[in-house]
Amino acid sequence: MTIFEAFHKPGGVLVYGIPEFRLPKDIVAQEVHFLERQGVKVECNAVVGRTVSLDELFEQGFDAIYVGVGAGLPRFMNIPGENLVGILSANEYLTRANLMKAYKYPEVDTPIPKGKNVVVLGAGNVAMDSARTAMRLGADSVKIVYRRSRDEMPARKAEIHHAEEEGIELFLLTNPTKYLGDENGRLVGMECLRMELGEPDDSGRRRPVAIVGSEFTVDCDLCIVAVGSGANPLLTSETPDMKLNKWGNVVTDPSTGKTTKKAVWAGGDIVTGAATVILAMGAGRDAANSIHDYLTLGW
Ligand SMILES: Cc1cc2nc3c(=O)[nH]c(=O)nc-3n(C[C@H](O)[C@H](O)[C@H](O)COP(=O)(O)OP(=O)(O)OC[C@H]3O[C@@H](n4cnc5c(N)ncnc54)[C@H](O)[C@@H]3O)c2cc1C
Structure with a gap:
């Protein structure tokens, strides 16, 4: 046949x-x-x-x-506080926003969290899509948090350029260590560490190394996790x-x-x-x- x-x-x-x-x-x-x-x-x-x-x-x-x-299968950071309301995978966020047309809610049935201070974790093309979507859905600020430097960002240069043009801030050499929540279990921020680049790792990229005592807090009410999928x-x-x-x-x-x-x-x-x-x-x-x-x- x-x-x-x-x-x-x-x-x-x-x-x-x-x-x-x-x-x-x-x-x-x-x-x-x-x-x-x-x-x-x-x-x-x-x-x-x-x-x-x-x-x-x-x-x-x-x-x-x-x-x-x-x-x-979205990957997560596996850090404390990951179950707080206001943390979701880029897969879910973009599926809601795009395929399920949540931007038209309540005209359509699918809601989407519209954060005021949004953090996107990761620096690939999916992170850029998520950040720009959050901005267009009305966020006051959108930050991309990435543990390596600009040179190691996996997103295409054009995508990074367009994201910055839309007002998205890059928080580079920054690694989140813990999500922070309020008494209602809602995300209010995340604790981060500043990083510096050390020797190359298995991928050939310089390994990010935490700077001891550099902890600081980033306020956010929505975190979109775009660190890859399996x-x-x-x-x-x-x-x-x-x-x-x-x-x-x-x-x-x-x-x-x-x-x-x-x-x-x-x-x-x-x-x-x-x-x-x-x-x-x-x-x-x-x-x-x-x-x-x-x-x-x-x-
Ligand atoms: C946000 C985002 C942006 C991207 N942007 C780009 C881009 O700009 N350019 C580019 O080239 N690539 C891009 N990619 C990557 C690209 O989408 C994928 O590489 C490509 O779609 C892979 O095709 P696929 O057919 O292997 O799987 P998919 O396109 O993922 O299709 C798999 C399908 O199988 C279905 N399925 C899963 N499990 C089952 C099951 N058990 N039974 C029945 N059906 C099932 C799923 O619902 C899905 O419809 C992007 C990916 C994402 C997530």
């Missing part, structure tokens, strides 16, 4: 995904509709690994499965015969995307760790070619 025939057989190609609101009415929607016109069926609000397993999908008659579940474990934790690396990413053949489980391919962030759209799209194409070979020639 060719991939074209697979698209057109009863049942066809099925794309499982969560959640339904993920399709903005733009270029992504056009891509989805293009695929649907070719016979791809999109099944929303289905959590593979929980509502249905990979083996159950095979039992239902699917011949090959591509896993592209992404790196949606492999989404919902599907992989329920698929023991698919090999993972020590970070929980799926191990694949780099040229085909084949996993260690027969007739299962994987690609994108769940394989590489958080990366880029273009890499995820490339992985999908490589896997599609390999799936075509499998359907026509075998494993």
Whole structure:
């Protein structure tokens, strides 16, 4: 069977995904509709690994499965006070603000905390997105707190430039050590330490070293944590015969995307760790070619 025939057989190609609101009415929607016109069926609000397993999908008659579940598990700082009201991951903040259109609340059902003094932890592109979103939602001040220097900031230079242009302050060589709350369990600030750069670490970047006695407090009522995200474990934790690396990413053949489980391919962030759209799209194409070979020639 060719991939074209697979698209057109009863049942066809099925794309499982969560959640339904993920399709903005733009270029992504056009891509989805293009695929649907070719016979791809999109099944929303289905959590593979929980509502249905990979083996159950095979039992239902699917011949090959591509896993592209992404790196949606937010990392946190693991410092005291992390459960205070007013601390949330960048994933949640940006999903509410953008996909769920919380900026229109109460016209839409999704609320979003609109801080007056906002701190964003991290210095990648997601941190820049979060900081600029907070500013546009009406914050009086937005600070990016990062433990290394400007030279080590992972965000693109243009993103940093645009963030500063919008009035976002950079608190560099600063590391939060503790969140501070009021009697109602709401965030009111964070304790930080000043850092200096020492010898390079495993990543080749100079390691930030705390300056003893440099503690100071930053007032804030909203903290958005944008310090990276890990492999989404919902599907992989329920698929023991698919090999993972020590970070929980799926191990694949780099040229085909084949996993260690027969007739299962994987690609994108769940394989590489958080990366880029273009890499995820490339992985999908490589896997599609390999799936075509499998359907026509075998494993
Ligand atoms: C805030 C932010 C900004 C970014 N900006 C850029 C940018 O400007 N340029 C760029 O190139 N990259 C950017 N990236 C990175 C880019 O979004 C990712 O690298 C890319 O989307 C990875 O694609 P993917 O298909 O592997 O996973 P994703 O796009 O994350 O898709 C995974 C999908 O699988 C679904 N899913 C998860 N678990 C299950 C399950 N068990 N069952 C069914 N469905 C499941 C999820 O709901 C999701 O829809 C950004 C990322 C973030 C978080």
